[in-house]
Amino acid sequence: MFAIRPTSYGGRGCFATSEIPRGTLVHIATTPFTSVIFRDFRKEVCAYCFAYDLGRTWKVRLRGPETAGLWFCGEECRDRWVKEEDPSRELVPVLELIEQAVALARRKSQNSKVGEYDEDFVHEDFSFQSDAIDSLWKHIDGIVISASQLANPLRNPTLNNRVLALEDIEYDSARLVAVAIVRLYLDSHNTSVVPWFTWNGFCSLESHETDLINRLPALLESHIRVFIFLRAIMPNKFQPFVTTANVRAVLGREAANAFGIWQLPLSSESECLGSSIFPSGSYFNHSCDPNVMKTRIGRQMHFTTSRAVREDEELCISYGMMLTMPLQARQDLLQEQWYFGCRCGRCIAELGSEA
Numbered sequence: 518m519f520a521i522r523p524t525s526y527g528g529r530g531c532f533a534t535s536e537i538p539r540g541t542l543v544h545i546a547t548t549p550f551t552s553v554i555f556r557d558f559r560k561e562v563c564a565y566c567f568a569y570d571l572g573r574t575w576k577v578r579l580r581g582p583e584t585a586g587l588w589f590c591g592e593e594c595r596d597r598w599v600k601e602e603d604p605s606r607e608l609v610p611v612l613e614l615i616e617q618a619v620a621l622a623r624r625k626s627q628n629s630k631v632g633e634y635d636e637d638f639v640h641e642d643f644s645f646q647s648d649a650i651d652s653l654w655k656h657i658d659g660i661v662i663s664a665s666q667l668a669n670p671l672r673n674p675t676l677n678n679r680v681l682a683l684e685d686i687e688y689d690s691a692r693l694v695a696v697a698i699v700r701l702y703l704d705s706h707n708t709s710v711v712p713w714f715t716w717n718g719f720c721s722l723e724s725h726e727t728d729l730i731n732r733l734p735a736l737l738e739s740h741i742r743v744f745i746f747l748r749a750i751m752p753n754k755f756q757p758f759v760t761t762a763n764v765r766a767v768l769g770r771e772a773a774n775a776f777g778i779w780q781l782p783l784s785s786e787s788e789c790l791g792s793s794i795f796p797s798g799s800y801f802n803h804s805c806d807p808n809v810m811k812t813r814i815g816r817q818m819h820f821t822t823s824r825a826v827r828e829d830e831e832l833c834i835s836y837g838m839m840l841t842m843p844l845q846a847r848q849d850l851l852q853e854q855w856y857f858g859c860r861c862g863r864c865i866a867e868l869g870s871e872a
């Protein structure tokens with residue numbers, strides 16, 4: 518129904534290959550390549566269908582001793598998660614290790630601040646051009662370190678507590694990256710569970726690492742902590758994939774391509790419960806006059822035409838709730854949160870009429 522082709526203004530986009538009537542479901546992104554429920558909400562959001570019932574804690578956990586920081590709204594969702602997300606049982610042990618690390622760090626840090634990190638990686642002269650960010654990561658590559666040098670922090674938390682003690686938001690990033698690394702490992706063994714996914718395809722999505730770090734410079738140190746944490750706790754077979762390049766690839770692409778997991782029904786009061794990346798849904802560009810509506814149905818993203826579309830017309834969604842705002846407010850919001858100056862037809866026309 519559509520093909521991915523270059524646009525004249527913003528990388529690739531999705532173009533109708535024939536006329537498409539209004540109300541047509543043009544794409545379903547079925548399985549997130551990676552997702553995370555934010556720590557504050559993890560007991561209240563079903564890990565499979567993302568159901569949230571105004572703060573009610575879900576009761577269903579995984580069978581067996583490893584609960585992996587996952588809660589489910591019912592047994593059916595639990596069983597579907599296991600079958601669809603982790604058929605090879607590689608993911609649960611990794612998520613469980615993260616939860617063990619959190620628990621250890623919390624116990625050890627009762628008398629000190631969680632997330633305290635005494636090494637000052639970021640020199641005040643850093644200008645945060647992308648080459649400065651590259652060279653800092655290269656430095657980290659040089660000093661860090663095989664997993665064995667980190668002396669197994671789960672067995673030796675006194676020695677390595679600072680490696681385990683992260684902020685909640687960093688544990689969320691660690692889970693997001695860990696899922697991606699397990700997927701990458703499975704992909705390299707030809708057992709991928711994500712349709713449309715190849716690591717190269719994922720890496721061809723845009724990254725906004727430099728923009729993100731410039732907006733929130735402390736995130737650079739944070740990303741480095743996430744990398745060291747994963748280097749320290751992930752089992753040996755995954756270690757070849759726990760590289761600075763891969764961690765940066767995931768976190769940079771999250772900044773450009775993530776779909777927030779919003780409380781439904783969507784309103785201006787909805788909470789953002791988590792973050793997900795659907796590579797197959799990431800080729801839709803933004804328009805302030807969109808012709809496609811994205812809707813989350815459980816854990817899937819559905820893309821449906823909101824009006825009739827001509828052959829060769831670009832299919833665009835709206836990235837956020839800004840369509841009723843004036844031109845400058847929309848431009849500012851898209852620049853601040855999505856890091857691009859919008860060049861959709863509506864903005865170009867309104868810019869032209871202002872000139």
Ligand SMILES: C[S@@+](CC[C@H](N)C(=O)[O-])C[C@H]1O[C@@H](n2cnc3c(N)ncnc32)[C@H](O)[C@@H]1O
Pocket residue numbers: 526527528529530721722723773774799800801802803804855856857858859860861
């Ligand atoms: C989720 S990606 C969409 C796919 C992307 N065009 C690609 O080739 O990978 C979002 C990025 O596409 C570009 N983009 C999307 N909508 C745009 C718009 N209305 N104006 C300018 N650039 C846009 C921006 O670079 C943005 O960071």
